[in-house]
Amino acid sequence: MVLYIIGLGLGDEKDITIKGKEIIEKSDIVYLESYTSILFISKEDLEKFYKKKIYEVDRNFAEENCEEILSEAKNKIVSFLVVGDPLCATTHHDIILRAKKENIKVHIIHNTSIISAIGESGMQLYNFGQIVSIPFFEKDYKPTSFYDKIKINLYNNFHTLCLLDIKVKERTIENIMKNRNIYEPPRYMTINEAIEQLLYCEDIHKKNVITQNTMGIAIVRIGSNNQQIISGNLLTLKSLNYNKPLHSLIICAPKLHDIEKEYFDIHLHKN
Amino acid sequence: MVLYIIGLGLGDEKDITIKGKEIIEKSDIVYLESYTSILFISKEDLEKFYKKKIYEVDRNFAEENCEEILSEAKNKIVSFLVVGDPLCATTHHDIILRAKKENIKVHIIHNTSIISAIGESGMQLYNFGQIVSIPFFEKDYKPTSFYDKIKINLYNNFHTLCLLDIKVKERTIENIMKNRNIYEPPRYMTINEAIEQLLYCEDIHKKNVITQNTMGIAIVRIGSNNQQIISGNLLTLKSLNYNKPLHSLIICAPKLHDIEKEYFDIHLHKN
Numbered sequence: 222m223v224l225y226i227i228g229l230g231l232g233d234e235k236d237i238t239i240k241g242k243e244i245i246e247k248s249d250i251v252y253l254e255s256y257t258s259i260l261f262i263s264k265e266d267l268e269k270f271y272k273k274k275i276y277e278v279d280r281n282f283a284e285e286n287c288e289e290i291l292s293e294a295k296n297k298i299v300s301f302l303v304v305g306d307p308l309c310a311t312t313h314h315d316i317i318l319r320a321k322k323e324n325i326k327v328h329i330i331h332n333t334s335i336i337s338a339i340g341e342s343g344m345q346l347y348n349f350g351q352i353v354s355i356p357f358f359e360k361d362y363k364p365t366s367f368y369d370k371i372k373i374n375l376y377n378n379f380h381t382l383c384l385l386d387i388k389v390k391e392r393t394i395e396n397i398m399k400n401r402n403i404y405e406p407p408r409y410m411t412i413n414e415a416i417e418q419l420l421y422c423e424d425i426h427k428k429n430v431i432t433q434n435t436m437g438i439a440i441v442r443i444g445s446n447n448q449q450i451i452s453g454n455l456l457t458l459k460s461l462n463y464n465k466p467l468h469s470l471i472i473c474a475p476k477l478h479d480i481e482k483e484y485f486d487i488h489l490h491k492n
Numbered sequence: 493m494v495l496y497i498i499g500l501g502l503g504d505e506k507d508i509t510i511k512g513k514e515i516i517e518k519s520d521i522v523y524l525e526s527y528t529s530i531l532f533i534s535k536e537d538l539e540k541f542y543k544k545k546i547y548e549v550d551r552n553f554a555e556e557n558c559e560e561i562l563s564e565a566k567n568k569i570v571s572f573l574v575v576g577d578p579l580c581a582t583t584h585h586d587i588i589l590r591a592k593k594e595n596i597k598v599h600i601i602h603n604t605s606i607i608s609a610i611g612e613s614g615m616q617l618y619n620f621g622q623i624v625s626i627p628f629f630e631k632d633y634k635p636t637s638f639y640d641k642i643k644i645n646l647y648n649n650f651h652t653l654c655l656l657d658i659k660v661k662e663r664t665i666e667n668i669m670k671n672r673n674i675y676e677p678p679r680y681m682t683i684n685e686a687i688e689q690l691l692y693c694e695d696i697h698k699k700n701v702i703t704q705n706t707m708g709i710a711i712v713r714i715g716s717n718n719q720q721i722i723s724g725n726l727l728t729l730k731s732l733n734y735n736k737p738l739h740s741l742i743i744c745a746p747k748l749h750d751i752e753k754e755y756f757d758i759h760l761h762k763n
Contacts, residue, residue: 308611340579
């Protein structure tokens, strides 16, 4: 039959499109992926509103057991729900490719994602360069490619949207080695942690990219009813207390346009 | 009271979010802006589905008479509908700023936009550089800054999303001089025209950016039920007949990642 990949948007159960909700209602089975972003409401609230049983899938299931979903989609209407827009995270391209190879029809129901919603910061989407991901530093693993990407963006006077790491259902190396299905508690990188890691990179690599005076915009739970958009230099942004994750961070281009300046000032943190 | 700026998404009346539709239903007055993108259905269909009278506003109205909308928003619930996401076009930032200065509450209801929907091409959103706009060349006015921006993107191995010009309710210079409100028919740049302009830039500036062999992806009416996604070199893409606008064009990064390559091949134009 068909596999629908449906974006839920960023806030709550009412951020789905009417088209998306109608498809869920006629679906034989509904999955919800919950490992690339955070849903700001419970699965139970979704189920109540969509009047459907929803099966939550984690990364293991979607990546390793995706054959199961695909074989169901051969003779059923299957919906796969994704927070935000379905195709902003790279992981979902894979399941679509596999479906296409098996001649399963795939329909995408788009929705907003952080990539368009950050327009609300006032920074023009035309002035963003490459998006970067900032991964959690581990004791022996501190990849810093995001630092070099931000350097290129700043050099070209682009803003950088920094997406901050999410670790859901991860296992310690010890537990992986011992084949134990014991999962660590979920971790969502905060803006404070991200700025600390950025300043660490500067400390180590000294390429003159990031300082405490670099201008940024803290983006918290965008699209939800307790979103925060706060601008300031990184020293200030590092010191603030924010609402719970999801957090993202914009590193601003060195020169802002007039309208961007006005927005930056509107969002400026005041003591 | 409050000014709601509501994204309609990209396809038809059912691409609005449930939240957006509920707000329209409780609004005292509803405007629709129709100059930064194309709606693929009629205003009348929207009115029927949303059960509300909708007032269409053109660029002149929204930019020059925006005070009228704002003064209504002081004591009424006003909805301002925008195709796609409200904040992807730069023009809407202005009305929001003005509202904030007058202490009018503004709420944004986000939706998908071409910027996230192009994920459907298979090109990873992480690998895009700056977005460019390609304006219609006029006889004596051929700005080519988009050409230099694409050069930077290609140099950094980024894809470029090219948004193609839309001219709605434009007047000739003669009609402006004579103060005549006679409007030209709307014009929407096609992918074919865009590629011609790109090749023209190369011809004139010879910076070795674009050739007929440069790889691109034609994006036609994305999010609608007659969308097209066709990949190939620019010579091929220039020669094809597409569905009606809206058209956009991706200029691909020189080196594609494995999954991107697979998608590029799936979308490849076959003779």
